[in-house]
Amino acid sequence: MSSGKSNPLARIPGVDTILGADEAAPLIAKYGHTKLVQCIRDQLSTIRAGLQRTPDSPIPTASDLLAEVENTLSHLNQGSLQTVLNLTGTVIHTNLGRSQLPQAAIDQISAVAAAASNLEYDISSGKRGDRDSHTEQLLAELTGAEAATIVNNNAAAVLLVLNTLARNKQVPVSRGELVEIGGSFRIPDIMSGSGCTLVEVGTTNRTHLVDYQNAINTETAMLMKVHTSNYEIQGFTKSVDEAALASLAHENNLPFVTDLGSGTLIDFGPHGLPPEPTVQQAVTNGADIVTFSGDKLLGGPQAGIIVGTKELVNRIKSNPLKRALRVDKMTIAALFEVLKQYRNPETVISNLPTLRHLTRSQADIKKTAEHLKPILQSAVGTCATTETVECQSQIGSGSLPTALIPSWGIKICPVLSDSGSSHEQLLQQIIVAFRNLPLPMIGRVQDSALIFDVRTLDDASAVTDQLPLLPL
Numbered sequence: 001m002s003s004g005k006s007n008p009l010a011r012i013p014g015v016d017t018i019l020g021a022d023e024a025a026p027l028i029a030k031y032g033h034t035k036l037v038q039c040i041r042d043q044l045s046t047i048r049a050g051l052q053r054t055p056d057s058p059i060p061t062a063s064d065l066l067a068e069v070e071n072t073l074s075h076l077n078q079g080s081l082q083t084v085l086n087l088t089g090t091v092i093h094t095n096l097g098r099s100q101l102p103q104a105a106i107d108q109i110s111a112v113a114a115a116a117s118n119l120e121y122d123i124s125s126g127k128r129g130d131r132d133s134h135t136e137q138l139l140a141e142l143t144g145a146e147a148a149t150i151v152n153n154n155a156a157a158v159l160l161v162l163n164t165l166a167r168n169k170q171v172p173v174s175r176g177e178l179v180e181i182g183g184s185f186r187i188p189d190i191m192s193g194s195g196c197t198l199v200e201v202g203t204t205n206r207t208h209l210v211d212y213q214n215a216i217n218t219e220t221a222m223l224m225k226v227h228t229s230n231y232e233i234q235g236f237t238k239s240v241d242e243a244a245l246a247s248l249a250h251e252n253n254l255p256f257v258t259d260l261g262s263g264t265l266i267d268f269g270p271h272g273l274p275p276e277p278t279v280q281q282a283v284t285n286g287a288d289i290v291t292f293s294g295d296k297l298l299g300g301p302q303a304g305i306i307v308g309t310k311e312l313v314n315r316i317k318s319n320p321l322k323r324a325l326r327v328d329k330m331t332i333a334a335l336f337e338v339l340k341q342y343r344n345p346e347t348v349i350s351n352l353p354t355l356r357h358l359t360r361s362q363a364d365i366k367k368t369a370e371h372l373k374p375i376l377q378s379a380v381g382t383c384a385t386t387e388t389v390e391c392q393s394q395i396g397s398g399s400l401p402t403a404l405i406p407s408w409g410i411k412i413c414p415v416l417s418d419s420g421s422s423h424e425q426l427l428q429q430i431i432v433a434f435r436n437l438p439l440p441m442i443g444r445v446q447d448s449a450l451i452f453d454v455r456t457l458d459d460a461s462a463v464t465d466q467l468p469l470l471p472l
Contacts, residue, residue: 008051013062015040021062023070031073039069084440085462089407089453091357092396096442098295098302100353100456105300105337112333119329132317134332138339142265144283145290145307149317150335151325155185157291157304158259162194164319165255165289165312166221172199174207176239177226179261187226187259196221206238209248216252223249224257227277246286255288255312263292263305265342271349271359273395274403279307288312294331297395299354300338301331357456358395362406368454369408372463376410376452379467384430387411391446393455409443409453423448433472 018024018040027036043065050057060068086096101109112119122129132149139148151157162171171191178200180186191198199220201211212223223245242258249256260282269275276297282290289312294303304325306316316322327335341351349355369388377386389411392404414426421429431450434441439462443452457463 008055008057008059009048011059012044012047012051013060013065015044018062018065021066023063023066027066027070027073031077035073036069039072040065043069043072082440084442086456087409087441087443087452087454089391089393089409089444089451089455090396091393091456092296092354094396098396099299101301101334102299102338102341102351102353104340104351105334108333108337109330112329117329119332131326131329131332135336135339138336139305139307142339142342143279143290143307145279145309147310147313148305148307149313149322150294150327150332151304151306151322152327152331153302154259154261154263154291154293154304155190156325157306158187159190159194160304160316160319160321160325161257161289161291161306162191162196163321164316165257166194166196168195169221170197170199170215170217170219171222171224172201172212172215172220173224173226174202174211174239175200176202176204176207177228179226179228205235207240208238209240209244212240212245212248216248216254220252220254222255222257224259226259227261242282242285242287246288249288250286256286257289258282258285258287258291260290260292262296262298263290263294264297266345266348266355268358273358273405283307289316294335294338297354298338299352301334303327303331303335353456353458358405360455362408365455366408368457368460369410371460372452372454373410375464375467376412379470380412380430380472382415383417383426383472384412384414387413389451391451391453393453405455407453407455409451409455411449411451412443413449430472433470436471437466437469439466 015037019028019037024036031039047060047065051059084096086093088096090096092098118129120129120131121127122133135150136148140146151160173187173191178187178198188198197219199215201207201215216223225240225242225245242256246256260277260279262276264276264278265280267275267278279290279292287308289306289308291304291306292298294300294305298305306313338352341348344351349359366388373386373388380386387410389409391407391409393407395403395405412430414423414430416423416426427445427448427450431443431445434443434450441452441463443450445451
């Protein structure tokens with residue numbers, strides 16, 4: 001660094017001088033000449049403004065300035081979307097990307113992304129094809145439905161179904177099923193946006209078949225049941241099951257639609273989890289259309305899946321909105337690989353990360369926690385104490401909201417020091433330190449401590465390899 005009191009602005013290196021420095025060549029190769037020059041000029045403007053306020057400030061050399069430019073450009077190129085370690089105990093965490101994909105799906109995404117594909121091309125006939133054809137047969141096989149189509153999420157699936165089958169008409173729905181999910185997505189709002197009219201029937205806690213019967217008139221387009229996947233109404237309750245609603249709908253020549261929300265293709269009961277209605281059950285119960293998510297209990301990519309009768313699915317696919325809501329080749333590639341796992345009931349749990357995490361044994365989770373506990377203690381030093389503790393995991397993303405799964409984790413509790421910081425301040429410092437690791441570790445705060453639930457941690461080295469970098 002150099003300094004000068006007489007006309008310090010004249011001492012600032014020019015753009016050409018900086019570009020002539022040895023350090024500039026690799027930056028040009030990496031970031032491009034145009035972007036590098038722009039960033040240099042921005043830095044020079046900042047330096048000039050600082051010197052006008054404080055003329056005695058040090059003036060950077062070309063090498064100093066290029067080092068700062070490199071830091072800036074490197075930060076800009078990193079992007080904000082990055083991988084993290086989900087140690088919150090919420091397996092399907094919406095804020096952390098929901099389901100993890102199996103390696104087979106990741107490999108197939110890479111394959112179709114790196115080359116041309118037959119996304120909408122029928123190889124056998126040499127003519128234009130249908131992108132739904134890549135998953136439709138498999139979905140029909142797994143669910144028992146006649147046909148299927150895919151859109152970008154379940155909200156889009158519900159919107160498309162209602163807009164196709166009930167636009168400018170009425171749809172009776174139980175008051176106890178007018179759900180709101182994350183991001184303020186509400187069934188009444190999506191119905192209004194689709195162009196149909198919601199007819200509320202029954203009460204919040206009790207709805208009878210006759211309530212639907214009394215709501216049916218010449219303006220009724222369908223009967224609809226919405227699975228309350230993110231809450232439960234308990235106590236003095238009554239709801240109408242799918243089979244009864246399907247029968248009533250068909251007696252009145254109306255389609256019956258079920259929105260399952262999360263959607264699952266396996267019975268969770270034998271795996272130690274609370275039962276959740278399956279797509280197959282909905283089809284068997286008489287649903288003409290069933291909608292569900294791809295990235296929740298199914299364990300796949302974000303998608304809204306619509307299965308049902310061929311006649312209704314074809315009408316839905318013909319809606320101009322379908323093109324606006326369709327999925328891309330990478331989603332289709334991943335979804336097929338995930339669905340394919342369900343053909344083998346003996347291995348589907350172990351092959352899909354979401355199902356494997358949900359059904360992981362407590363003994364295995366405890367073993368991981370006990371392995372990590374002393375290593376974490378060494379990393380935090382005297383700043384905190386660590387303890388292996390029993391805890392409760394959640395399924396997440398509105399699935400089985402009242403179901404908690406016994407798990408194990410590491411409890412990190414700050415130790416008060418002479419710094420004058422409060423317990424809460426020290427706890428926040430620890431939380432931020434773990435978030436600032438190269439692979440951020442995201443836990444949860446409970447009982448004034450940081451809890452790392454290791455249920456979803458497949459490889460402990462992802463934690464241990466980076467702990468020497470913990471900024472505490």
